[in-house]
């Protein structure tokens with residue numbers, strides 16, 4: 511049952527999400543420091559108001575508000591009125607206060623205020639930037655709550671929805687497995703231990719067979735005081751465990767920490783496998799993926815392709831290195847557009863790219879690569895003060911008893927690339943009878 515936003519669907523285009531951040535604060539120095547930090551680090555537009563009346567005017571004038579940050583000392587409202595102003599508008603709100611007031615803090619957190627941050631602490635701006643980034647990213651993350659108690663799962667789901675996640679909840683393990691299997695956007699699962707048919711530990715074990723620890727965080731929850739429960743959950747593949755009852759703040763910190771870790775692992779994986787300039791798989795990743803695809807391809811045709819931008823040195827020398835980088839990015843985009851679902855492409859190095867195509871016979875591969883070549887030729891690449899055009903030479907080789915391995919295919923494709931260059935560039939060689 512979805513709560514708040516709809517469950518995520520991998521590959522579906524995202525609707526534009528609200529971007530605007532409202533800062534309501536009467537201290538000018540703090541406001542400008544915070545505004546600058548948010549705009550620099552997160553590139554979100556920030557609007558500033560000094561009073562509730564100003565805030566109301568701004569909120570009414572636009573409708574794509576993502577978040578509000580508010581001080582507690584404003585000329586036209588006491589603390590209660592300020593809290594009420596934001597909760598009534600159901601706008602996700604963070605209180606940024608000059609003084610620590612435990613009673614106010616409790617009251618604010620009870621009223622669905624996301625967090626209460628003390629602005630006098632030296633790292634409050636850094637913390638706020640982290641928090642806003644977290645909330646902003648959560649909007650693209652699916653979270654699933656599994657608990658047979660409706661009140662308990664609705665409570666946890668509401669905590670997650672308040673943090674921006676796309677939340678759904680189910681009452682039993684089988685439904686949870688089905689949900690995770692059908693929605694690759696689910697990256698967080700909160701699993702209760704005490705459930706009939708399949709308990710949380712068993713469910714965690716089965717979830718792990720569907721998705722690894724670095725793809726989805728599983729957090730076990732239970733009210734039991736059994737000391738063995740935590741190690742059993744963790745050994746079954748859970749990333750973390752929370753004992754009920756927990757505070758909203760503890761829940762937020764644990765969930766955020768686990769999601770931060772997932773993202774960090776994703777970043778490290780990207781750094782290891784992607785080319786920094788173009789975002790395409792790097793040479794090592796291309797070779798690994800190609801070996802895997804080649805083994806999987808069975809009897810179907812496989813074509814290995816090497817592509818090299820023509821006279822690229824001239825591009826750099828004439829228009830500068832930045833324009834050269836721009837041309838490499840444009841080339842990568844066009845190559846990526848021509849890479850079908852089961853194929854793989856990569857940046858081999860410098861101005862050289864590569865591709866492995868599955869399931870196209872010789873003529874279909876020629877048509878596909880000729881179209882790619884023409885599309886590269888037709889690109890108007892925007893550079894400082896104008897546009898730039900490039901062409902590409904392509905060498906290709908289809909798998910056969912003569913060229914059975916990836917190494918043999920790449921060597922032969924590279925030989926044809928050399929012939930395409932020698933033959934006048936901007937051409938495909940290696941697949942026609944004359945080659």
Ligand SMILES: Nc1nc2c(ncn2[C@@H]2O[C@H](COP(=O)(O)OP(=O)(O)OP(=O)(O)O)[C@@H](O)[C@H]2O)c(=O)[nH]1
Pocket residue numbers: 787818819820821822823824826830831832833834835838859860861931935
């Ligand atoms: N801007 C930019 N240039 C790069 C990058 N990597 C390699 N290059 C440049 O790519 C150029 C490659 O030139 P060459 O190998 O001589 O070949 P070419 O000029 O493309 O000529 P042909 O391949 O014979 O058509 C060199 O000038 C490199 O400095 C990069 O990441 N960015």
